[in-house]
Amino acid sequence: MTINGYLRNDGRKGIRNNIVVTYLVECAHHVAREIVHPFREQGVNLIGFSGCYPNAYSHKMMERLCTHPNVGRRAAGFARVRRVQQGRPAGDRAQVRPAGATGGDQDTGGTRKSIAEGQAVDRADSGTAPEHAPRADGAQRAHRRYQVRRLGRHLRIDREPGDGARIRFPGRTERELHLRGNRRADRHGELDGGRAATPELGQEIINTVAKAARYYATLGHASFAPAMPTAAHDASKRNRSAPMRRAGNRASAASSSRAMCQLPADSI
Amino acid sequence: MDMIPDGEVRFGFPNINDNAEVAEMIACGAHVVTFSTGRGSVVGSAVSPIIKVCANPKTYQRMSDDMDVDAGRILEGRATLDEVGHEIYDLILAVANGTKTKSEALGHQEFVLSYKTFEPLGPACFPSARVTSR
Numbered sequence: 001m002t003i004n005g006y007l008r009n010d011g012r013k014g015i016r017n018n019i020v021v022t023y024l025v026e027c028a029h030h031v032a033r034e035i036v037h038p039f040r041e042q043g044v045n046l047i048g049f050s051g052c053y054p055n056a057y058s059h060k061m062m063e064r065l066c067t068h069p070n071v072g073r074r075a076a077g078f079a080r081v082r083r084v085q086q087g088r089p090a091g092d093r094a095q096v097r098p099a100g101a102t103g104g105d106q107d108t109g110g111t112r113k114s115i116a117e118g119q120a121v122d123r124a125d126s127g128t129a130p131e132h133a134p135r136a137d138g139a140q141r142a143h144r145r146y147q148v149r150r151l152g153r154h155l156r157i158d159r160e161p162g163d164g165a166r167i168r169f170p171g172r173t174e175r176e177l178h179l180r181g182n183r184r185a186d187r188h189g190e191l192d193g194g195r196a197a198t199p200e201l202g203q204e205i206i207n208t209v210a211k212a213a214r215y216y217a218t219l220g221h222a223s224f225a226p227a228m229p230t231a232a233h234d235a236s237k238r239n240r241s242a243p244m245r246r247a248g249n250r251a252s253a254a255s256s257s258r259a260m261c262q263l264p265a266d267s268i
Numbered sequence: 269m270d271m272i273p274d275g276e277v278r279f280g281f282p283n284i285n286d287n288a289e290v291a292e293m294i295a296c297g298a299h300v301v302t303f304s305t306g307r308g309s310v311v312g313s314a315v316s317p318i319i320k321v322c323a324n325p326k327t328y329q330r331m332s333d334d335m336d337v338d339a340g341r342i343l344e345g346r347a348t349l350d351e352v353g354h355e356i357y358d359l360i361l362a363v364a365n366g367t368k369t370k371s372e373a374l375g376h377q378e379f380v381l382s383y384k385t386f387e388p389l390g391p392a393c394f395p396s397a398r399v400t401s402r
Contacts, residue, residue: 003364015299015364018315040375045314047291047379057384064295068315212282219281 006072014069016043021118022062023048031111035118045071280382287311288380290318300360310334312376317369319359336370 005013021044023032029048036046047065049058065071196202283289286309290301294316301318303309308327312318322328325340332338337356341347347355363369 003361004366005364015366016315016317020314040377045377045379047314047381049381051383055383055385057386058381061291061295061381065291065315068294068297070294070299070315215282 006069008069012069014071016070017072018070019044019073020066020071021046022066024062025052026050027052031114031118034115035121038119282384283380284382285380287313287378288382291379291381300363302356302360304339305335308334310371310374310376311378312369312371312374314377314379317363317372318376319356319363319369320371321356334370334374 003015005015006017007013019039021032021036023029023046026048029050032046032048036044040046047062049055049062051058196205283292286303290303290311290313293301294313298316301313301316302321303311303318304321304323306322306324306327308322308324308331309320310331319336320334321337321339322331322335323339323343325338325344328335328338328340336359337352339352339356342349342352359367
C-alpha cells in the first residue's frame, strides 16, 4: 500500500510540505503571527517558544519540529533578544532550507519593519503553495509514492472522562501490520513496563509513571490516571518511596473512572 | 510584587493542555496525530494534521464540523468496532495522501511549548542496546 509524500534529503518522507515561521521568545510572537497571517491558508504554520531564556528542552523541540519531514522550509525565525538567538534552532538539517531572514525585530528596526521583511520572504516563496513547492533541497518536486509503514503514527487519547475512547483497528489484518511498528501512545496510563522490549526499558517506563503521578499530585491536579496493569503496578509500588505511593494513590483514586480511555497496546 | 511561587522550585504543569503533548508527539516524528475527544476539543496543530475521533454521539451531533470520525455510531449500534476502525485507518491514509482534516480545513494551528528539564535517558534501556550487545 502506498501514499504520496515528500522526500527529504536525509531520506525521510513527509505527508505535508509546510513552511514554518518561528518565534523564539514571546515578545516576537506578534511579529511572527502578522507575518504568517496573509499566508495562513497556504501551508504556512506558526510555531514558537514563549519563554524568555534559553532552555535545552524547548531548543530540542524547536529543532525537531523545524526539521520534521512534514516541513519543507523554515521561513524565518524571530527572536527579539540577542541572548535568546543563541538558543535558537540553528540546526538546519539538510532537508530544511531556511528560505529567508532569521533575525530579530531589534536588528531589523522594530515591529513594522520586521513584519514587512518577513512577509516579503514568504511572498518570495509563495509560488510557495505547498502543493507546488519545490523539494526542500531546491531540486525537483518530491511528490512520490511511499509505503504506508514508513509513516509514524501517534494516538492522542483525551483525558476527558466518559468519552468511551477506546480505539481499535481491525484484527490481525494487513492494516494492523502496516501500523503496528510505528505507534506511540502518549498517556502514561497506557504504558506497561511488563511488555517492554527490555527489562531495563520496562523499569524506565514504570519510573516514568511514578514520576508523573508524584508530579501531578504535588501540584494538586488529579487529571493524571496511572491505571497501570497489575504486574507493572505491583513492581512500581515496590520501587516507589512512601511519598510517591501516597501521591500515586491519590491520583489513582481521583481518576479511577477513566479506565475506559485506556488504549491497551495489544488492541491495535 | 511577589511573583515567585512559594515552596520547591517547579516549572508548573508539565503540559498545560493537549497541544503541548501533541507538539511533543510531532517532535518525536508523528506525521499524523489521532486525537480522541468526548467533550469536543476543536484544536488542530502546526506541522502535522490532527484527526479528531469522537465517540460521544451528542458531542458529534453538536460539533460535526470539527470532528473527523463519528465513533459514537458504535454505542448507538449503527456501526461495529471494526467498521469504525477501518474508517479511521482509511482516513489516516487519505490524510497522508493530502486530504485535509476538519481542523486543517478550519485553519486550526494551535501550538504550545514551554520550559522543561530532563535528565538524559538511556541508551542502556533502549531495545537497540539489547540488539547491539548480542
